[in-house]
Amino acid sequence: MRAYSEEFADSGNINWLPYTMYFHPYGYRSEVVNTDDIGFRYSQSRGRDYSVADHDGIDAVRVIxxxxxxFGIGASGDRHTLASRLSEIDPRGLPWINFGGRSFNSTQEMILFALNRHHLPKVKEIVLFSGFNDLGLARLPKRLRQEHGAFFMCNDFFDAMGARKQSRFSSWFQNARKAAAAADEVPTLEEQIDQAARLVLRNLANWRAMARDVGAELTFVLQPLANWVRKTGTREEEALFTELERKGRFAETYGDILEEDAYRDYRDRLASGAKDLGVPFIDIVPFIRESLPDDFWLFVDRIHFTDRGHDWMANLLLKKLLHEKG
Structure with missing residues (x-):
């Protein structure tokens, strides 16, 4: 986790990009994380490394x-990410490409694929493992969310834009921010769920269009949160959660969305919307609850997995994907 915080956190060696705002370091090398020339993390399986921009000799892929x-925060190496574990265990044989973007909301995830799908060979399947970040960001004030939702580090963006006083556009931008600040209230839980669900489903419709265009099967998987899976984690998880609360106050920051009722309401909104779009929807949480041993250390924090957790989750996810396809 230290390796991730040093180079891949907000204060790390990130790249500022048009449209997606920020992305991982290019061509990064370490024992924990390796990225290709455009910042995508490598998958590793069966003696081979491959990524979005580095996959010579592969005719077709699956994408997560x-x-x-x-992306794989928490994995001690590239071989332990979901993409790598899926590649290793999937009996259908095609490798899984890691299309994860650290700290991205659903809009950034969608744009990332739109901007980079030309790098890929034939795409047979796309699994969108997402949903939590939009719900967490929906808690921010309206002036930061605006029409397309807030994004991590958006305060940095708005402050930097406002600082460019010499720009005519920036002058307008500053005035707009001041006017919006008057309504700077934290939304209710119901409003947060509504905002997040609408954004995720709006972007899922775009994913559906792109998946159809490339001839790929698309599935949406609601990513699990530790609080949604079980009230009390293992001894290791609880020790980590306590330390992280002391440092970052995760529970205080995200509030009621960690509760069971919020999870169910959000899940139901997404499931209904995905059905209307004709996109298969998997809520992985109940399947985790059914099969997770009480003493299994799954989470390294409330949203990311341990090495064993990645492997366990990949096996469960693949089982549900294959079941969905009959």
Missing amino acids: AGSSTV
């Missing part, structure tokens, strides 16, 4: 997309 959970 999302934010930091897909």
